[in-house]
Amino acid sequence: MGQLTRLFVISRVFIMVFLISGTAFGETSPIMPETPPIGVQGAAPNDVVGQAIQAVLEPLQSAFPPLLTARRHQRLDINRVVLDFYAHRNYRAAWTDGRDVAQLLKSLNDTKIDGLVPQDFRIAELEQARLALQATAPTPAQSAAFDLAATRTYITALLQLRRGKVDPSRLDFHWNFDPVGVDPREDMNSFFAALDAHDIARAFALAPPQETVYRNMRESLAQLRKVRDAGGWPKVAEGQSLKPGMDGVAVAQLRARLVAAGYLAPTKGKRNDYDDSVIAAVKKYQTEQYLGADGVAGKTTLEALNVPVEARIDQVRVNMERARWLLYKLQGTFVVVDIAGYKVALYRDGxxxxxxxxxxxxxxxxxxxxxxxxxxxxxxxxxxxxxxxLVQDMLPKIQQNPGYLAANRIRVFDRQGNVLDPSTVDWSNAKGLTLRQDAGPENSLGQVVIRFPNDYAIYLHDTPHRELFAKSVRATSSGCIRVENPLQLVELLFNDPVRWNSEGIQKQLANGRTENIKLPVKVPLLLAYWTVDMSKDGRVTFKPDVYGYDSPVLRELNLPTKLPALDLPRADTALVVTEQSKL
Structure with a gap:
């Protein structure tokens, strides 16, 4: 094959590679604010593989221009990372040491421990191509093609571990989380420094979140897979509630299931009576699974016990993906609302x-x-x-009970802010009206509201409906977050033991005036959604997916990553991209 023909084939092949293949997030990766390469001189005259890499990449520079500023939600195609990586190294091949390739292949396979899909990375094709290159005298074009494919796969896998495979902003238009303190350029520098140091395994070890909760989920995933491979959990017959005092086959099945999950000692597994040990184990299970803890294995509890282990594996994988989106190292003081867990926590120094x-x-x-x-x-x-x-909840009550507004201390205002007599209002046409409830103990917001800028009129607040905190499932509000002990949180947020201690807060409330008081320091707030927890003894527990958010994440997580499929090199042709990469 002549030199011009070879360059044409290479260029055409890699234009296809870069244009039809995806990135670490399936289609896009986070923007890397970019510094133009300094001192790039092109491949060395005696570096024929580098010249082949340069011949492929240089024509693509204009197709993926540098983005010089980073704006929220803006994303840069992974192709830009590959282009800049080789430009900074004067197009030298990166995968010339067979030990590096061996580490890469093993590390790609090990991504399954993080809930990713190793098949995404076309490990078998890379291995076959490596062996074929070792068995023949490859052309510079073939070596260049393999090098570029390995680099792209390396970056893709590490970014999936570091920041997630799924783009959350495509699933939730509310999404506004930015990886504060995580510079994409630093990630890339660390990835490529590991490659230069021939320590690929270390790059893969450090890419995922390093927090304890993530490591616990990883360990739980491994344990659940062992349960799956051993045949799954014992099934418990459904159809009737199992209660204290009962005995029989179904109770024996319940005991076996509780033993398998670690809620009942193995020595208790071979009986068939519903004694105090079973009651305690069922209550513990119900508490950890966000079910009503009454010690009775009723319909809901039996359904949860009989969820297949494969579904629980997927639930852990989904939450590991969320961890890769969110578990950045926050410093100082911050508040986290766990929506699916119906709880809030304030953190200091982690x-x-x-x-x-x-x-x-x-x-x-x-x-x-x-x-x-x-x-x-x-x-x-x-x-x-x-x-x-007003329209969906309050108007029907007002129409049925003319005294509703007065009983709840709610006043009616027109567009000009004038107070109206409710008896003069046509409640079948309430346009232009504002209803406002006066401050007081029975106000729907209680004694205090904790406010933060957002587009959804969401805030944390007190509530007179305190009886609802006793429920296991507490999806009961109209969107805002009702806090059981809000005054404790207020005291911690002000962090001023002189003026804003408990006594000072009570004095402020006692004056009865509606007042807004700024915090001395803004406190970061995250409203997050997790459907797994870790018990105190390290066992994974599962929450109901109250909003149905897990399924879309799992669907995206299981979609194949778009990477080029490689044909094995032949004597007179370059590696080519097959149509499979379009799937």
């Missing part, structure tokens, strides 16, 4: 120093997932009725 139960939005008025900063607190708040609640 450790939780306060926790409380919360109520979150009903499934049809779900609390959105987003981040913000707590900026001020409203004492003795009034409550302006949101339009949706």
């Amino acid at each position: 450790q939780p120093i306060w926790r409380s139960r919360v109520q979150v939005g009903k499934p049809f008025r779900s609390t959105p997932v987003f981040q913000s900063e707590i900026t001020y607190v409203t004492f003795n708040p009034t409550w302006t009725v949101p339009p949706t609640i």
Whole structure:
């Protein structure tokens, strides 16, 4: 094959590679604010493989121009990373040491321990291509093609481990999380420094989140897979509730299932009576699975016990993906609302120093997932009725009971802010009206509101509906987060033991005035959604997916990553991309 023909084939092949293949997130990867290469001189005259790499990449520079500024949600195709990587190294091949390739192949296969799909990375094709290159005298074009494919796969896998495979902003238009303190350029530098140091395994070890909760999920995933490979959990017959005092085959099955999950000692597994040990084990299971802890294995409890282990494996994988989106190293003080877990925690220096139960939005008025900063607190708040609640909830009550507004201390205002007599209002046509509930103990927002900027009118607040905190499932609000012990949180947020101690807060409330008080320091807030927990003894526990958010993540997580498929090299042809890469 002549030199011009070979260059034409190479260029055409790699234009196809870069244009039809995806990236670490399936189609895109995070933007890398870019510094133009310095001192790039091109491949050395005696570097024929480097010249082949340069011949492929140089024509693509204009197709993937540098992005000089990073804006929120802007993304850069992974091709830009590959282009810049080789340009900075004057197009020298990166995978000339067979030990590096061996480490890469093993590390790609090991991504399964993080819930990823090793088949995404076309390990078998890379291995076959490596062996074929070793068995023949490859052309520079073939060596260049393999080098580029290995680099792309290396970056793709590491970015999936580092930042996730799925792009969360495509699943949730509320998504506004930025990886604060995580510079993509630093990631790339560390990845390629590991390659230069011939320590590929270390790059893969350090890419995922290093937090304990992530390591625990990884260990739990391995344990669940062992259960799956051993045939799964014992099934418990459904159809009737199992209660204390009962005995029989179904109770024996229940005991076996509780033993398999670690809730009952193995020595208790061969009996068939529902004694105190079974009651205690069922209550513990129910508590950890966010079910009503009554010690009775009723319909809901039996359904949870009989969820196949494969489904629980997927649930852990989904939450490991969420961890890769969110588990950045936050410093200082921050608040996390666990929406699916109905709880809130305040952290200092990475450790939780306060926790409380919360109520979150009903499934049809779900609390959105987003981040913000707590900026001020409203004492003795009034409550302006949101339009949706006015139309859907309040108008029917007003129409049925003319005294409803007075009984709940709600006043009616027109567009000009004038107070109206409710008896003069045509409640069948309530356009242009504002309803506002006066401050007081029975105000829907309680005594205090914790506020943060957002587009959804969401805030943390007190509530008079305290009886609902006793429920296991607390998706009961219209979207905002009701906090069980909000005054404790307010004291911690102000962090001023002189003025804003418990006594000072009570004094502020006692004056009865509606006042907004700014925090001395803004406090980061994350509203997150997790459907697994870790028990105190390290066991994975599962929450109901109250909003149905797991399925879309799992679907995207299981979609194949778009990477080029490689044909084995032949004597007179370059490696080519097959049509499989379009699938």
